[in-house]
Amino acid sequence: MFVQDALALGFHGDRDLVDNAPSTPLPDPAPWVRGVAQALIEVMAGIRPPASVVRLTTPPVYVAVARRYGATVRRAATRSPAGTGPAVATPTGRGSRRLAVLRIHCSCTRADTAEVAVVLVDGSRVRAMALELTALAGGWRVSALEIA
Known part of the structure; x- marks a missing residue:
């Protein structure tokens, strides 16, 4: 159980996911996943x-991504100069650091599942998601x- 302030949330595995083939055809995941991957890395x-x-x-x-966000914000706060407050990331990507999705490759493994490989630019590094x-x-x- 994950408790956030006064709201308790119970995670019950994948019960909230559709485990049968969808009754209507699903949209192509490629256009959707580009924005999602960008949002996740941000x-x-x-x-x-x-x-x-x-x-x-x-x-x-979501819990894993939120934990990574918390660790990043805490690390940035400890790196800020004394007396200036926490170093807050900006929408431009902290100065010269660039975050961008370069390429995606989607593969539908079943009617209700797709696997996606994403190539990212993270500052001067190229990473895989x-x-x-x-x-x-x-x-x-x-x-x-998964991010490598």
């Missing part, structure tokens, strides 16, 4: 609040996330 970099991706992810993925998407109410939700 949250993990401390640029965007975690609440902005809560509806796009399953609870376990792997996502698993699961069908939910006629759309997609990120059910697994």
